Amino acid sequence: MATSTNEFDQNQIVALVVAAQGGDKEAFGQLFERFERTVFAIAMRRLGDFNEAQELTQDVFIQVMQKLGQLREPACFGGWLRSITNRMAINRMVRRRPDRPTEPESLEAACVESVTPLTVVLQSERKSEVREGLGRLRPLDRETLEAFYVRGQSLLQMTDEFDAPLGTIKRRLHVARRRLAKEVEPMAV
Numbered sequence: 001m002a003t004s005t006n007e008f009d010q011n012q013i014v015a016l017v018v019a020a021q022g023g024d025k026e027a028f029g030q031l032f033e034r035f036e037r038t039v040f041a042i043a044m045r046r047l048g049d050f051n052e053a054q055e056l057t058q059d060v061f062i063q064v065m066q067k068l069g070q071l072r073e074p075a076c077f078g079g080w081l082r083s084i085t086n087r088m089a090i091n092r093m094v095r096r097r098p099d100r101p102t103e104p105e106s107l108e109a110a111c112v113e114s115v116t117p118l119t120v121v122l123q124s125e126r127k128s129e130v131r132e133g134l135g136r137l138r139p140l141d142r143e144t145l146e147a148f149y150v151r152g153q154s155l156l157q158m159t160d161e162f163d164a165p166l167g168t169i170k171r172r173l174h175v176a177r178r179r180l181a182k183e184v185e186p187m188a189v
Helices: 006-020 025-047 052-070 074-095 106-112 117-136 139-150 155-162 167-187
Strands: none
Touching: 006 025, 006 052, 006 155, 025 052, 025 074, 052 106, 052 117, 117 167, 139 155, 139 167, 155 167
8 A cells, every 4th residue: 555745744844853752863853854844834934034933933943842742643744833833923013112103303303423623514514504585585485384393383372373274374384385495595505
């Protein structure tokens, strides 16, 4: 009677599991080689991040190495391994912080910037250019930009100050920024 390849593979896996449960490190290494891709594929599908999936794969096999003695049916190793992988992936997803987009201003505040004489001079020149550019704008454009950027007013506060609807304030702010950019642009060249 011919034995199918699938049965032969299953018998090999059972033999490797039994040997690994008995402390055979080489047998465990062979189980790792045989199932690493499967574990990684499950982790990648669950986590959606290559590095996280690699890390989880390692964590799963550490867990399996510690708990292998608890597996009563060596023939169930594949299903047991997939179950551990799924559980650990779900735990990792629940415990990891959600990805949050970070505003450029927050990143700038967190970065350590080296202050050199050149950066001080360039910043000073840039401030002067902006002040001069503001001085060349029409009063309404200048007041709009100063209210928003210098005094830090919200758009709603500006609607009260300028007695204008929100859409008008947004348009004024947009137009004033473009006009200031045109005033400062020739100096940047």
